[in-house]
Amino acid sequence: MISRFPVPELKDLPEDVRARIVAVQEKSGFVPNVFLALAHRPAEFRAFFAYHDALMDKEGGAGSNLSKAEREMIVVATSGANSCQYCVVAHGAILRIRAKNPLVADQVAINYRKADITARQRAMLDFAMKVALESHQVGEADLAALAKDGFSKDDVWDIAAIAAFFAMSNRLANVSSMRPNDEFYLMGRLPK
Amino acid sequence: MISRFPVPELKDLPEDVRARIVAVQEKSGFVPNVFLALAHRPAEFRAFFAYHDALMDKEGGAGSNLSKAEREMIVVATSGANSCQYCVVAHGAILRIRAKNPLVADQVAINYRKADITARQRAMLDFAMKVALESHQVGEADLAALAKDGFSKDDVWDIAAIAAFFAMSNRLANVSSMRPNDEFYLMGRLPK
Amino acid sequence: MISRFPVPELKDLPEDVRARIVAVQEKSGFVPNVFLALAHRPAEFRAFFAYHDALMDKEGGAGSNLSKAEREMIVVATSGANSCQYCVVAHGAILRIRAKNPLVADQVAINYRKADITARQRAMLDFAMKVALESHQVGEADLAALAKDGFSKDDVWDIAAIAAFFAMSNRLANVSSMRPNDEFYLMGRLPK
């Protein structure tokens, strides 16, 4: 079972939704279940992936210093804290691939404080976890500390927005009992 | 200060973003600060409001039994649990107007268990709070209980998706220290 | 329903209890429900209000630097943390009036860290929240910090005693499901 909620057939989907799913299938070789689990709500599907891509498919750029791998680290660490099986397994795979590191995803998912990451990445994850778990306590001191570590205001927004987006995503996956595709478990673990 | 992050001028925004803001201003008489606080990221702005409208601007309809007021109740209750000042104040105002009830928003924000709501609404909020605070514990028993209370699968998705969307929204507002407009505090408190 | 417990008629109360209730009615125009909800236990009623007045009805004075509005801020912030609907609504009204500020009560109730208050008031509420939520962790360092912020020992006692008194009061209101009077919701929100 992919989800506790209805999973429509590809042929019954609006054209743009189906096109998006076909595209990911061609690129990845399979359809990640999140695409199928959200497809019963096309308007939400479109907004979800537009939001996702705006946050995750950036590699540095204007004022931004977070690599794609670092963005995935945020996903994996906060999804671990939220006990989201789908997000840890699926984004753990993407993190391994983007970081070209077969170990880092499992490390970050369980306890990022002990992961093989840089001090800057550790600071990034400390902040992401605060956003995920007690955002009402975030204050000027947090932002000042991140500035001292070399994060721009745009970086801080990115970290916070990714942690916030996956706060949503984790809850959707948890409630729907979204199942990670079997393919994800091994991706990025073997040398090419 | 509206936000800890940049707030662009209306004239510097992409046309569609500006048009959306002008429209809400004409309808409400002022621009809710969330529109200004998100505008520095047009792609995220578009996705955020597309998502928001897909979830919040429905009154019943195909398979759905949640009124607009009930949707706002979910926002106010979970935003209270997340200590999100912007969302409680702004959506508290909308809840008062949509429910035509000057008291219910303050009641729901502090302790929905003692609010003047129906038993069905109480069950709806019990579930929304579980999604907001411990979604990894949601299980079949929760869904069975909701079905017994007359909620369709679509309703359950709506409750969960609204709680999840505002899990994101609360975190963005908390990190940016988004300020509720003064206008919200009194809206819906006085008889027309 | 005002309370889950018996609410006696005014005529059946001991003379001093009734006199106190009549006095507050004459002054406020209505009887706040807390007076009625506690009246079934005259000895406790007397002690409760004697204690309350000793802590709340002081404006500065010998060694004390807390205004009446600041005392109410402590009540509203800690009662929010304890999800006490009666105390947030009733003392929110009093705070608006004493601070001559229609916004501050809602801000403090949801997240005092983002309220329009002074740095000194922020420090006061940080300490009050520690007393409310984890008093066993209070130590010399907390008192030293408060002294540096200009609080006298008497001020520190006042902050702690108010947070402690409403720790009691919140629990009584929560267990009895004490209902805030409708009048409170709008008090202090409109210019005179």
Next chain:
Amino acid sequence: MISRFPVPELKDLPEDVRARIVAVQEKSGFVPNVFLALAHRPAEFRAFFAYHDALMDKEGGAGSNLSKAEREMIVVATSGANSCQYCVVAHGAILRIRAKNPLVADQVAINYRKADITARQRAMLDFAMKVALESHQVGEADLAALAKDGFSKDDVWDIAAIAAFFAMSNRLANVSSMRPNDEFYLMGRLPK
């Protein structure tokens, strides 16, 4: 050190406060430090002990079925949960004496679920702990369960009010670092 706050000399106290202290000294052979630690605030002192006596010095009576020993059990269990050294040590002594049981206080302080108490007392403490730790969750179901266990409405109020009063008392003792008198530790442990 008895307290972090001023401890006045007996001779400097108002006559009624001093008389109360002298009376307890004559009865107990020593002055429990709580009397000295609160004496610097005579009005609060009077209200505190009036409230205390109204709740604790009852043995059954009109509609009430809680013995004095059971009242002390509530104090010890909830004070343990609040890590209040003064209250656990002092009221542990009183509980041993009133229950004529040298073991029960230590048992209740650490984990009342394993104490040598009756099923009815266990239910009483379950409720007292809910009042102490999450009173906003108390609902009709809790009161119905207590009624089924034979507790009158007056008993329920007593349990809640004692737990609430010591929520206050624990916080005062924790903040002031009130020191239990050495005498308490051994009281009630030896056969007479």
Next chain:
Amino acid sequence: MISRFPVPELKDLPEDVRARIVAVQEKSGFVPNVFLALAHRPAEFRAFFAYHDALMDKEGGAGSNLSKAEREMIVVATSGANSCQYCVVAHGAILRIRAKNPLVADQVAINYRKADITARQRAMLDFAMKVALESHQVGEADLAALAKDGFSKDDVWDIAAIAAFFAMSNRLANVSSMRPNDEFYLMGRLPK
């Protein structure tokens, strides 16, 4: 770095400790770091592994119905809850091998409620998690429920003792920042 504490050379170890390490190396092809990290304390090393083997190296037997794979499930689930990187990675590998299932360890580590396990295993893990996280709340009702699910008293002890032993082990690994061997990450993920 294997540990924050001293890691002795094999040649400097007492004969029995070295023999145990050599044996595991011959069997596994490498020395799991926990053997090296504990070796600086030979007496504790001996007790730790004697205890470990008594609990983990049983397959059913007299009165016991827990398979070796099920024992490892308990380790992985509770170690995930304790954020113990070493134990999740190392015992995740062993679980994959013993269960002959490449997916189950990652599922159980993040949220066992959604893992591909039987209802009986789910009940086993519910209890193990209660032991790990709030053992003071365990009561007769828990044991009665386990008996109804077919667990013998010996099984219940096994579940509890394994959860308890890894409560210790997780803390040792967390404090020493014990590093999982790289070999563990891929073990049991590929078909033989």
Next chain:
Amino acid sequence: MISRFPVPELKDLPEDVRARIVAVQEKSGFVPNVFLALAHRPAEFRAFFAYHDALMDKEGGAGSNLSKAEREMIVVATSGANSCQYCVVAHGAILRIRAKNPLVADQVAINYRKADITARQRAMLDFAMKVALESHQVGEADLAALAKDGFSKDDVWDIAAIAAFFAMSNRLANVSSMRPNDEFYLMGRLPK
């Protein structure tokens, strides 16, 4: 009842287990129930007490600066945090005797921050509690602080290992509802 699990007769035990129990009985005048409650599992019994003795029966020595009384303090403080009745009562007795102090055990069990201990012992217990309650957060800063307070690496291991061992022990005692012997309650309270 000593335990929810089987308690074998002395005569049915393996010789070494019986000998150990007889020895403690001769020394103490009674058999602490933990020996009886664990005896139904001889292999675990042996490992448990071997581990216990390796950690607790040291008085300083090679590189170690923790007295036996200090070791017991760690047990009492962390067992209090874990609501373990058996461990608090039994090790409280041993602490009183080893520290030759009739008050310190009750103080440490409820709130070690207010106990009559040295600043160094306070730092030791702060760390022990972090190991007991949130060991995944332990980091280099904790170890550096302990080094500054004069603790050797061996001391840090001892503190952590004792807190970890009793994390296990507390869970076993809680699940089995192990009953403290009546003798413990008074031990060490009276002058010799």
